[in-house]
Amino acid sequence: MNKKRIKAPKRVLYLSSPIGLGHARRDLAIARELRTHFPDMQVDWLAQDPVTRFLMANNERVHPDSVRLANESAHIEAESGEHDLNAFMAIRNMDEILVKNFMVFQEAVEQQDYDLVIADEAWDVDHFWHEHPELKRTQVAWFTDFVGWVPIPENGAREAFLTTDYNAEMIGHVENNPDIRDRAIFVGNPDDIIPHSFGKDLPQMRDWVPQHYDFSGYIIGQHPDEFGSRAELRHKFGYQDGEKICIVTVGGSGVGSNLIRRILAAYPAAKSKIPELRMIVVTGPRLDPAMFNFPTGVEARAFVPNLDHHLAACDLALVQGGLTTSMELVAAGTPFLYFPLKNHFEQNFHVAQRLDRYNAGRKMIYDDCDPDNIAQAMVEELSNSKTFKPVESDGAERAAKMLVDLF
Amino acid sequence: MRAVLPNHEGIIDRNGVRLHYEIYGNGPQTILFIPTWMLVHSRSYKAQIPYFSDKYRCITWDPRGNGKSDRPTDPQGFGQGQYVGDALAILDATDTKSAIVFGYSQSGPTCAILAAYHADRVQAVVTVGTHTPLVPRFEHNSEASYNSVVKNPKGWEKYNRGYWKTNLPDFAEFFSDQIFIEPHSTKQREDVRHWSKGTTGEVLAASMAAPDAAQYPLDAAAYQRITCPMLAVHGRLDPIAPLAASQKVAELTGCDLLVFDQAGHAPHARYPVKFNLAVRDFLNKHLGTGHLNSAKGKVS
Known part of the structure; x- marks a missing residue:
């Protein structure tokens, strides 16, 4: 020693x-x-x-x-x-x-x-x-x-x-x-x-x-309490009052390409149910946006600085099921759907347990998801008024x- | 995914048997990782090569009988005479004047022959779980055992060339359990079973019927001729090659002997970080400079 x-x-x-x-x-x-x-x-x-x-x-x-x-x-x-x-x-x-x-x-x-x-x-x-x-x-x-x-x-x-x-x-x-x-x-x-x-x-x-x-x-990393109000953030990012901002993000690894494609397939159905929907897909540092065919109206970004600030400003997030992004959403009080990776014990058990405890997020089973039920879940979560338990700062x-x- | 990929691959042909070799790293000194019994292939050094190739040029090849090399079934294609010839041919093909030679189990004697009969090609020797013809094998994996005929063999009775030809997967399962007798070794055992799928019972039987290498008698005098630095590592609980084999080698050569008290036949695979550090320190002591600890002694 x-x-x-x-x-x-x-x-x-x-x-x-x-x-x-x-x-x-x-x-x-x-x-x-x-x-x-x-x-x-x-x-x-x-x-x-x-x-x-x-x-x-x-x-x-x-x-x-x-x-x-x-x-x-x-x-x-x-x-x-x-x-x-x-x-x-x-x-x-x-x-x-x-x-x-x-x-x-x-x-x-x-x-x-x-x-x-x-x-x-x-x-x-x-x-x-x-x-x-x-x-x-x-x-x-x-x-x-x-x-x-x-x-x-x-x-x-x-x-x-x-x-x-x-x-x-x-x-x-x-x-x-x-x-x-x-x-x-x-x-x-x-x-x-x-x-x-x-x-x-x-x-x-x-x-x-x-x-x-x-x-x-x-x-x-940084608690959303320090970011400023949701209204201030929305103004800063140019998110209009009438818009329902939905951010799709699949984390920092390259594992999420199939989830992005499945969510993009649900976009037309979601847009028809939620006319004010504005979907922004963040592919992350290890996935190239050129890999995807984005429907008209969907915005694609490879990397967003301060993504956690955007997650605190948006109306709904669709994410993979990793702990960090999920907990950033919980702390911000932003509704979200999460799609745990199949066979991923940590996302399916450990993270899910934690999110249940915070009364946060809606777990989606990837294999059971088609465009209609993803769109329907988006509608329901946007109108859900449940309150998450606070996350310590x-x-x-x-x-x-x-x-x-x-x- | 592999921790490191080779920076060069090649094939040599020795009398119609093609051997696939790989080179990792580009250090000033070379370690030649000599394959062992062809139940497994060169991936059995996967815990060593990614580390040592940071500082050494590491060469390995798949043995005749497995991996990306050919699979002769004539006993004349096997035996220490061939294995020593393979090592020399790989050294030549890679423009390697001399190397640190590394042997495991059956390739321990290959290293000793190289050091005794081709001393100019060998800078140092590291063996792990070596056999030696000077110490009898255990009765359960002796020549008599593998030549016997046993119906419905149980346990070590599966060490039997007839059974290898009829149920190699079951033998590989049994034998991998013997290589790794330590608790919590499921991954190492699975690796052996996986690699064993690259060979056949016919190949293994032929290898065990190979002729003696008459040109390279590995007697006490041969061991006593070895003058280069040498480290023999052995697991005290080894049920395949008796600890007495490495002890005998150490007695005859005066080499360093490192005993892993809790290990079986493959300390380099089951306790790789402790093993790698010991080999690093041994090589630093004899061939280079730098931080070192004594390699001699026991590991619990």
Whole structure:
């Protein structure tokens, strides 16, 4: 273990999962909060695309060895089918990438003294330091927004056996090596834990997780309360009072092209039911708008800066089912339809549980969706007056406070 | 998706048997990853090559009998004489004067022969789970076992050339469980089963009937001729190649011996990060400079 460098500026090595952009947004918020405690703190981000693009746009320092990392986001895309991603199997099949990336990480902490490693769903660091505790070089804070692999029931006994085996290994690692995670932070609240067991003969998640995690509450990149009023935002973006602004966004990965096509097919029916509809499709950093045939009247954008501000200004959003975008909508109080990827246990169980708790969003089953029922759901959600539970705005601040005494 | 792709691929032809090789990275020193028994192919080094190719030029090829290489079924096409010849031919084809040679299980003796008989081509040796003719195999996977005739074999009775020809998938399932006896090894076992689909029972049976490499006797004197740096890694719980094999090699060569106390036959695949760090430090100590820890000792 490195000696604490009492007077020198604190040095942090930050790993932010590149599977989706949500981790980077909350991690930047946490880093900024930590800097209020340690103004001269230096943060090196060991990161990969698309996280590096986000970090560089925010003037953060990307560790030079980041170029050696094998790309996890591209792997996840390669594992996906038509609106279908078996997230457990995809991460399981990422084994050689995780080995490679851990080696890069380990050399980074061997060659440079860091006061703290922050690992936001950096599966490799958490797994291999537990497997070989003697490799640990410095304090580590582990963040995640879900705990536990969950089998998709339709996928049968083999998948249930495998998720149970992976959960059992993780539980054994944590219980037998309590000194590895110096802080384990669940990004959320105890009620966000799904009421499942980790598998046959294993504990209930709601019993085990609170014994091994602290809870920061939800951590949002920037809370919509800070954006200004909805009327101000609409004026700024040129959204007219008579318009029903509907934003379609499928996240930062390249998995969402089929969902965009299905929603575009529903546009004529939706427009006939909602004459004042104005649909804006944001394809994201990894999908080219030229891939799609946009009906007349639909606006296409590859990238929208401050998309979260637009989500807070629009009347309705159609999204994939990832946690970050969904929670931005919840926080803004914007009605939305979400279409979880098939076989994606996190979107179908962990995220859905959370959205139910906030009384937010309407879950859509992609396979059951045709143009008419998408259009009908849009009509109903636009007229729905249900109130979402509020999303806390101090999650990053709470998380940073949990890290202060690790230095 | 793979963690790294080769920057060059090629094919050599050795007396009518084509072998497919790949080169990764472009470091100043070369590591030659020699394929093991053709139940699996070169992807069995998937936890090593993406890392080591950052600093070394890494070459591997698919063994005769699997992957993108040919599948001879004549026993004359197999054996250490052929495997050593393959390694030398790959070195020549890739303009590699000398290399660090890396062997696993059956290709451990290939490395030892190269170091003893072609010392000018070998800078260092790393073996994992090696066999050696100087230490008898376990009875359950001995020559007598695979030559026996057993109806409805159970357990290790499946290590039997007749059964390989009739039910290779079942043998591969059993054998992958023996390679990875450690808990929580489902992925590694699945990989072996998947790669085993690239070969046949006829190929495996022919490989085990191969003639001895008379030109390369691997006796104590041969091991004692090895002067280059050498690291032998072995799992204490290995049920396929006895730990005594690596211990004997270490005794004869004076090489470093690293024992993974909780590992079976493939520490490089089951505990890859610990293994990679140990190999990195061994190579740094003997061939380069830089951060290192002692590779000698035990790993729990």
